[in-house]
Amino acid sequence: MLSRMTRPESSGGQQPASRRIAEVLRSAIQSGELRPGDRLPSERVLADQYGAARNTAREAVRLLAEEGLVVAQHGRGVFVREARRLFRFGSDRYARKNRETGLTPFRLEARRQGKSARIDVVSIAREMPPRDIAERLDVAPDDLSVVHRENHYFADDEPVQVVSTYLRWEEAEGTLLMEAKSGPDGIYGRLEELGHAMTSIRDEIFARMPTPHETAVLGLPPGVPVLEVLHTSLDQDGRPFEVSRFVHRSDLTGLTYELPVT
Amino acid sequence: MLSRMTRPESSGGQQPASRRIAEVLRSAIQSGELRPGDRLPSERVLADQYGAARNTAREAVRLLAEEGLVVAQHGRGVFVREARRLFRFGSDRYARKNRETGLTPFRLEARRQGKSARIDVVSIAREMPPRDIAERLDVAPDDLSVVHRENHYFADDEPVQVVSTYLRWEEAEGTLLMEAKSGPDGIYGRLEELGHAMTSIRDEIFARMPTPHETAVLGLPPGVPVLEVLHTSLDQDGRPFEVSRFVHRSDLTGLTYELPVT
DNA sequence: AAGTGGTCTAGACCACTTT
C-alpha cells in the first residue's frame, strides 16, 4: 500500500480533506442548493470527485450527520434532513382545563397536525426511585417507596416521547393509580381526591445525547439529542406529590413556557 | 492485504466488533469501574485486547464520544467525562428584583460556585432580523428593523452561553440601547422608560447539535448538544418589545421554570 | 523518545435497496 500518498495534493489548505469536503456539502445545504429530502452524492462518488479514499468521504458525511444536517439510510443513500419541529409542549399543558386523562394536550397537538395519537402504558410497578426522583418527591431513595408508571407517546405510530411518572407508593397502593385506566381526569383526578390540588409546578430542563436504549425506543437517527424534563407537581401546601421524567426527541419537540413576571 | 480476515473469529455475536467493544467500555463507565476523569485504554491497546484493527477500536471510542460519555484529548488519551451541570437558569431570572444590569442572575450563580463571571459585549449593530426573530418581535423581516446586541458569558474564562438580543431600531436609535453600558438596570431599565414594563415572558426551548461556529465559540467537545431558548418579553399591553436567542452549552447548563397552575 | 489521538489510503465483504 502506498502510504506516502496519505496527504494527496488535493488537500491544499490547512484543513483535513474530510473537513473540506464536509464544508462544501454544508454550504450546499445551507444555500439551498441541496434541499431537505435531497440525496447527497454517494460516498464512492464523493471520494472520486475529491481524489480521496472512500473512508475520507465517509468521514465528511459523518461530520454532517453528527451536526444533524443529514441522515444516512442503509442501501438508499444519505439525505438532507427535513427540518420539522412538530410538537410544541406549552406550559398550559398543566392547566386544569386540560386535565381529562392528563393526555389531552398531546392528543390535541396530534389532531392539529392531522396525525393519530397513541399512548402506550408500558409498565406500572412498585420500585426504588432513582436519586433525582427521590429528592424531588421527598421519599426514601433506598426503599420501594414509589410507583413507576411508564408511558410511550406515538404520533402516526412514530415514537415522540417517553414519560416516567413517579407517585408515592403509600398513596397509590390499592387505588386506581396502579391501573392503566386510572379513571376520570386521569391520575391527577385521583391525586386530587387524595387531597393534592396541583397548585404550582417546577420543570427542570436539560439536553443531552440519548442513551443506546433511548435511541432504540425513540428510533432516533444519529445527531439528534433528547430534551429531558424533570417535572414536579406541588400541591396547595407547596408539597411535591408527583414527579415525572419526560424524554423528548428534540427533532420533533419544542417546549414553550409562558409566565407572568413579578 | 488479507481482506478475508474482515470478520475475525472474536466478533462472535451478531453485533459488530466496534459496538461490542463500546458496550464493554460503557458498562465499565456506568458501573463506576471507570470513574469520571479516568483514562480509557489507548486505541492501540484496545485493538490488541480485542484482536481488532486500530480503526475498529477507534470506532468504538467514537460511539462513546457521540453519546457524550467520554472526551478525547489529542496526545493525552480519552477520558471519562465529568458530569458537572453547573449553571441553573431559573424563571426567576426575569423577576424585577433581579433587574440591575440584567446580568445579576448570571453573576449570582457564578459567585455561588466560586467562579469569576465575565460578560463580553461582542457587537451592537443595526441589522435585518432573522425570520424567527422578526415574527416574534413583530417587525419587518426584510428591513434593517432591529438592533442586534450579542453578548458572550464566561465563568472562569470558560464560555457558557451566547446571547443575541434584538430590539426595535425605531426605539433604540440614538439611545443608551445602542451602547455597551446601557445605564441603570440595563436595557430593561431603558425599555421601561420607553413605556415597556415587562409583564410576561414566553420562552421557547429547543435542543440541537451545535453549528461549527458554536462549537468553536463555546469550545464544545463532541457529543454535547446546545439548548436554544427563544425568549420574548411582553409589556403591559401584551406586546413584544424584546426578543433574545440564548444558546447554552448543555453540559454546563440547565433551565428551571416554576409557575402557578391555573 | 515514546505514547497518544487525528487523519488517511486502498482495498474487502456484508446488508440493504433499487433497477
Place this chain on the structure above:
DNA sequence: AAGTGGTCTAGACCACTTT
C-alpha cells in the same frame, strides 16, 4: 445485477503530550 451505506483490515504519517 448494480448501487448504497456499514464495518473492517493493516498499514502509514502527522500533531500533540508526556517521560
